[in-house]
Amino acid sequence: MCNTAITMPQTASSETGFDEWFVTSLNNGALMMMLSIGHRTGLFDTLSEMDWTDSAGLAKRADLNERYVREWLGAMATGEVVEVDENGRYRLPGDHAQFLTRDTDLDNLAVMAQYISVLGSVEDDIVECFRNGGGVPYEKYTRFHEVMAEDSGMTVVDALEDHILPLIPGLTEKLQHGISVLDVGCGRGRAMLKLAGLFPKSTFKGLDLSEEAISWARAEAKKQGLGNVEFEIRDASDFDQTGEPEAHDFVTTFDAVHD
Ligand SMILES: C[S@@+](CC[C@H](N)C(=O)[O-])C[C@H]1O[C@@H](n2cnc3c(N)ncnc32)[C@H](O)[C@@H]1O
Structure with a gap:
């Protein structure tokens, strides 16, 4: 599993903790994109139906590529969205599943995570607007x-x-x-x-x-x-x-x- 969390630069230091806030925000932004992928691929829905599982078990049940599912689980564990046991198996806690799955009585917050990628798709156009005005359709x-x-x-x-x-x-x-x-x-x-x-x-x-x-x-x-x-x-x-x-x-x- 690669280390998907970005760590503090050696030189960083701030009396107010701004540098730490910045790195946490950066990691959370990236985590939102992984949450969006979890929603779009149905991984949260599949995981919520399973008990402790490894990447191979989840990939098989979700009919997805194991290598990518393994990385996604790593990001979810690093972001404290899923739990990991001593055998390296993963589980989506029930109180997280109720906010991340389609079959929920509450709002599925994972839907909202998709907006980060949607907004990212027009960054070039927005930069252009800062220079030349206008709008982005x-x-x-x-x-x-x-x-x-x-x-x-x-x-x-x-x-x-x-x-x-x-x-x-x-x-x-x-x-x-x-x-x-x-x-x-x-x-x-x-x-x-x-x-x-x-x-x-x-x-x-x-x-x-x-x-x-x-x-x-x-x-x-x-x-x-x-x-x-x-x-x-x-x-x-x-x-x-x-x-x-x-x-x-x-x-x-x-x-x-x-x-
Ligand atoms: C934030 S979306 C909401 C869409 C929908 N009402 C909903 O709740 O899912 C705003 C919508 O307004 C439409 N819209 C914006 N300006 C418009 C205009 N001048 N005439 C017609 N539709 C417009 C956009 O294309 C977009 O679909």
Whole structure:
């Protein structure tokens, strides 16, 4: 196993402990990328189903390359995410598994670890903006819409039925009888897809700038056989001029107004 933790330089010393804080932050940043890999490969899910195991056992069960799984376990042990016993076997403690697996009643925090790599994918573009101004469009961010949909699946979609809709008295009943709903900046459209399934008498529309996100949403609507939801690629920045007044009974926007 290689030493995946970066150690303090010999010359470093700080009365306030800043150098130690810096190295710890550096290691934690790298650890987040390994947590992201653990989520994407399903290693946390597989590990949570197993008792003490070695890299060969985990790699076999997860159907992954043993050499890489061994390095990943080393990083997880160094980062104190997994436990190691005296025989060099690994285990994911239950109180860590509940924050790192898909099959959890709590939020899967490993989803959020993916943002570190997503942000890293545009560092060159951001440096360019510091020099020349401008902005970085969403399509430059590798996997942005995929990760965003996973994130809002936990924060928005999961809360829709029991927490968000009841904020407006009578809304659930109106949705049951049939109304027209628009979601602006819908991303991959998971909120509209969920509501379309729950309320078949209502019609739903999601619009977003992103061609990639809308293509995914359309394909998912087809896969789920939903005939009461549609998606449109559209820039809503001039919506105050171009939007049809009173075309919809209920308009939502989740995590998009700041854009
Ligand atoms: C942070 S994401 C949230 C996505 C989605 N609402 C969710 O919760 O998963 C913001 C979304 O707004 C979209 N967006 C930003 N500016 C927009 C505009 N002018 N017109 C339409 N969509 C826009 C982006 O493409 C992106 O999908």
